Amino acid sequence: MMKKPSNLNTAKYTDRFMTAVFYSVGGFFLLLIFVLAGYIIFNGALSFKPEYLTFTSDGVMNQLFDTVYLVFLSLLISTPLGILAGIYMAEYAKKNKLTEFIRISIEALSSLPSLVVGLFVMFLFILVLDLDKTLFVGAIAVSILSVPLITTTTEDALRSLPPEYKQGSMGLGATHWQTITKVMLPACISRIITGIILAAGRGFGEAAALLFTTGQSSVIRWTDWDLTSKRCPLNPFRPAQTLSLQIWEMKTESIRVDKDDVANFASALLVILVLTFSLLARYVSGRIDKKAQGGK
Amino acid sequence: MNSSLKSSKSSNFLKESLGRTIVSICGIAIILLTIAIAAFLFYKGSFTFTVQGHNIMDLIFSAEWEPANNANTVGEGEVGALIFIAGSFYTCGLALLIAIPFSLAAAIFLAEIASDRAVRIVRPAVEIFVGIPSVIYGWVGYKTIVPAIKAIFGGTGSSVLAAGIVLAIMIFPTITTVATDAMKSVPMDFRSGAYGLGSTRWQVIRKVVLPSANPGILTGIILGLARAFGEALAVGMVVGRMRAFAEDVFSPTHTITTAISSEMGNSIDGSELNSALWSLALVLFVVAIVCILAIHAVSKKAKVDE
Numbered sequence: 015m016m017k018k019p020s021n022l023n024t025a026k027y028t029d030r031f032m033t034a035v036f037y038s039v040g041g042f043f044l045l046l047i048f049v050l051a052g053y054i055i056f057n058g059a060l061s062f063k064p065e066y067l068t069f070t071s072d073g074v075m076n077q078l079f080d081t082v083y084l085v086f087l088s089l090l091i092s093t094p095l096g097i098l099a100g101i102y103m104a105e106y107a108k109k110n111k112l113t114e115f116i117r118i119s120i121e122a123l124s125s126l127p128s129l130v131v132g133l134f135v136m137f138l139f140i141l142v143l144d145l146d147k148t149l150f151v152g153a154i155a156v157s158i159l160s161v162p163l164i165t166t167t168t169e170d171a172l173r174s175l176p177p178e179y180k181q182g183s184m185g186l187g188a189t190h191w192q193t194i195t196k197v198m199l200p201a202c203i204s205r206i207i208t209g210i211i212l213a214a215g216r217g218f219g220e221a222a223a224l225l226f227t228t229g230q231s232s233v234i235r236w237t238d239w240d241l242t243s244k245r246c247p248l249n250p251f252r253p254a255q256t257l258s259l260q261i262w263e264m265k266t267e268s269i270r271v272d273k274d275d276v277a278n279f280a281s282a283l284l285v286i287l288v289l290t291f292s293l294l295a296r297y298v299s300g301r302i303d304k305k306a307q308g309g310k
Numbered sequence: 311m312n313s314s315l316k317s318s319k320s321s322n323f324l325k326e327s328l329g330r331t332i333v334s335i336c337g338i339a340i341i342l343l344t345i346a347i348a349a350f351l352f353y354k355g356s357f358t359f360t361v362q363g364h365n366i367m368d369l370i371f372s373a374e375w376e377p378a379n380n381a382n383t384v385g386e387g388e389v390g391a392l393i394f395i396a397g398s399f400y401t402c403g404l405a406l407l408i409a410i411p412f413s414l415a416a417a418i419f420l421a422e423i424a425s426d427r428a429v430r431i432v433r434p435a436v437e438i439f440v441g442i443p444s445v446i447y448g449w450v451g452y453k454t455i456v457p458a459i460k461a462i463f464g465g466t467g468s469s470v471l472a473a474g475i476v477l478a479i480m481i482f483p484t485i486t487t488v489a490t491d492a493m494k495s496v497p498m499d500f501r502s503g504a505y506g507l508g509s510t511r512w513q514v515i516r517k518v519v520l521p522s523a524n525p526g527i528l529t530g531i532i533l534g535l536a537r538a539f540g541e542a543l544a545v546g547m548v549v550g551r552m553r554a555f556a557e558d559v560f561s562p563t564h565t566i567t568t569a570i571s572s573e574m575g576n577s578i579d580g581s582e583l584n585s586a587l588w589s590l591a592l593v594l595f596v597v598a599i600v601c602i603l604a605i606h607a608v609s610k611k612a613k614v615d616e
Binding site for chain 1: 322323325329332333336338341343345347412418419434435436437439443449510542547574575588591594602
């Protein structure tokens, strides 16, 4: 029998070796994410003190409320703007310089550092328009950061619909706008919702854009429901601190004795919040796949 | 009957043109927003040169940073930001050096090697990395990587290396996702051809898949760089924020983003310090735009090559 050429053997050994390398890198990352998530949540649990769960200056619940409320306000702005702009890009935009320019703008907005967006919003609203640093101003900064994501998700969702949807509707005499609002949007609404949930998840963790815009304190009086009061929980025109800003404050400025514990606990809470939303997005988009395959 | 049909028809056309107008306005609003951000940054960032009378060389090539924080004086101090600029490039360069091999290996694993089941487990894990907020990366890095570096290499632990590792973990999912998609879009025929000639899988990956996916991989790397360059708070927690050139990877330094985030809050509007920080924000903006243009150039060149 002829001896196999040695370079063929080398090639086979290299192949096996590299396969092992790639498997270990894949395994390594899987391990890393478990260790990382486990570390954050475990440390948060170890640092737990009952007063952290109170809506006071000792706790983190005011910050949790402000985080959720700020993202909610930001979505009130970015969702309509993003969906409408996405409809324009998918359905009305012609292949011209203007469309190209919008596309580059979306890309530029989505890759701008959030610190820069925060500075822009601070300049416009606090220096030029002379507003105070408030929840509202922070929500604007976060909405600018989430508009590109919602726009591209909407555009992709509309474009991925089978052309028969549109043809059928327009063939029955519907106008283009009726086709969009009555046929196309309902057909891809879950994909758009997935995009909005993802945008919300990103908003929860935002910090750099809020550093100069929200005012760094959550002083809320939960018995005060006068919307014009600076202490009213629902007043968007009051200073606020989100969980991520609280972690930053504990690391940089705080003189609290238990600042590390507060930061650990706030981190765990924030990670759980973000992971819940990413699971929710996964669940919603999973349901679409089932629906698309004809299931219920 | 006939007239009511007519009126509903005309109201439909009204809705059509109204809807069209509204969505067009929203599309254009996105352009206006981007232009407004650019215009304000150029306006505020130019004060260092127009009002304060420094030139761009002073800002970029000098390391003397003694700007006056006083609204009434002009051009008193020095605005050399070389330490910050060097710090940004040093930390991001190190982050890329660490992240690229790992990301490419992970991408090859996901696109070429892993079974469907393995992909279904690893891919969501990669997406979870993207979802974790940057402040938390900074905080965990501060509690784990910084003490580890301190214990092994001495010093304070807050260092270029700590920042590089934290940034590498943050940008690896970006590079991996984009590179995986690029490798997956290499046509199956390319692989079949190489396998038909008797290649092993690694030979196919190295000689066929990687070269064909090259533009996509480059796009991922540029996106990762852009993300690392603009990251502020995660870096701020672990880099030491010390205004000195880093002698080696174990020394602390300052970066553009950490300088802005720690000094902007105390600066008086219109002062030399404030103007210089806005100029640094302009530098961040320009780097982000250059990255976008580079990605466009890469994908355009790839199309021409095809």
